[in-house]
Amino acid sequence: xxxxxxxxxxxxxxxxxxxxxxxxxxxxxxxxxxxxxxxxxxxxxxxxxxxxxxxxxxxxxxxxxxxxxxxxxxxxxxxxxxxxxxxxxxxxxxxxxxxxxxxxxxxxxxxxxxxxxxxxxxxxxxxxxxxxxxxxxxxxxxxxxxxxxxxxxxxxxxxxxxxxxxxxxxxxxxxxxxxxxxxxxxxxxxxxxxxxxxxxxxxxxxxxxxxxxxxxxxxxxxxxxxxxxxxxxxxxxxxxxxxxxxxxxxxxxxxxxxxxxxxxxxxxxxxxxxxxxxxxxxxxxxxxxxxxxxxxxxxxxxxx
Numbered sequence: 103x104x105x106x107x108x109x110x111x112x113x114x115x116x117x118x119x120x121x122x123x124x125x126x127x128x129x130x131x132x133x134x135x136x137x138x139x140x141x142x143x144x145x146x147x148x149x150x151x152x153x154x155x156x157x158x159x160x161x162x163x164x165x166x167x168x169x170x171x172x173x174x175x176x177x178x179x180x181x182x183x184x185x186x187x188x189x190x191x192x193x194x195x196x197x198x199x200x201x202x203x204x205x206x207x208x209x210x211x212x213x214x215x216x217x218x219x220x221x222x223x224x225x226x227x228x229x230x231x232x233x234x235x236x237x238x239x240x241x242x243x244x245x246x247x248x249x250x251x252x253x254x255x256x257x258x259x260x261x262x263x264x265x266x267x268x269x270x271x272x273x274x275x276x277x278x279x280x281x282x283x284x285x286x287x288x289x290x291x292x293x294x295x296x297x298x299x300x301x302x303x304x305x306x307x308x309x310x311x312x313x314x315x316x317x318x319x320x321x322x323x324x325x326x327x328x329x330x331x332x333x334x335x336x337x338x339x340x341x342x343x344x345x346x347x348x349x350x351x352x353x354x355x356x357x358x359x360x361x362x363x364x365x366x367x368x369x370x371x372x373x374x375x376x377x378x379x380x381x382x383x384x385x386x387x388x389x390x391x392x393x394x395x396x397x398x399x400x401x402x403x404x405x406x
Contacts, residue, residue: 294340
């Protein structure tokens with residue numbers, strides 16, 4: 103850092119040589135020498151100073167404006183370098199929405215590690231889609247996976263990579279359990295058990311209801327798909343969940359699947375990364391594993 107610039111900016115803000123010296127933990131004579139060195143270098147007076155006051159000249163005001171910007175950019179570079187050092191030394195960190203994180207991501211991570219034994223186990227956090235976006239913007243994670251309709255963001259790159267279908271689930275004891283499809287209007291009086299606001303799944307369901315001009319009177323919000331499935335099994339209501347989240351229940355025949363007639367509910371899982379990432383090289387192999395078509399998707403039964 104140019105300490106003459108720092109000294110000048112401090113004097114310009116304090117408008118007092120003694121207080122500037124105290125702030126910088128140097129002597130007042132050192133402050134005076136720095137200011138004189140700058141004025142000699144540019145052959146112009148930056149400060150009018152008497153025994154009673156210190157004031158910026160027109161040249162001093164201009165110099166202060168740009169010196170302040172230079173110091174700010176210097177600090178920003180230092181912070182970026184510090185962050186780079188911290189980021190490159192910590193394990194790869196992934197944030198995923200609940201559906202993908204709980205039901206699909208474990209297989210992706212297993213294949214990622216098998217592909218190259220040098221890959222470390224990444225750190226994984228499971229949050230709703232809104233929280234994943236916040237974590238990326240704060241630099242807490244290197245890669246996010248969301249299931250919302252978000253398509254663009256000023257500071258993030260969003261790439262859809264896998265289509266998902268949402269289906270209605272009811273208990274085996276429900277009066278509609280023997281059906282494969284139903285018109286939405288017949289589900290109006292049901293108790294709907296849905297994910298909380300901020301969840302990508304809830305966002306898709308809300309948009310679907312809005313498009314269908316459908317506003318059921320009874321909606322309960324729960325914070326995880328697992329609780330929702332167990333509540334539906336217990337006949338507390340019905341729900342809409344990802345087809346990927348109910349594979350075990352379909353196999354064990356503890357839930358029944360309904361589709362809305364002529365109204366498929368689809369969305370995409372998307373991976374998101376910051377526009378500038380210190381871990382781009384580390385993230386790329388995982389993205390390749392994430393996006394390739396493999397048995398992760400091909401061998402699932404969707405209750406057709």
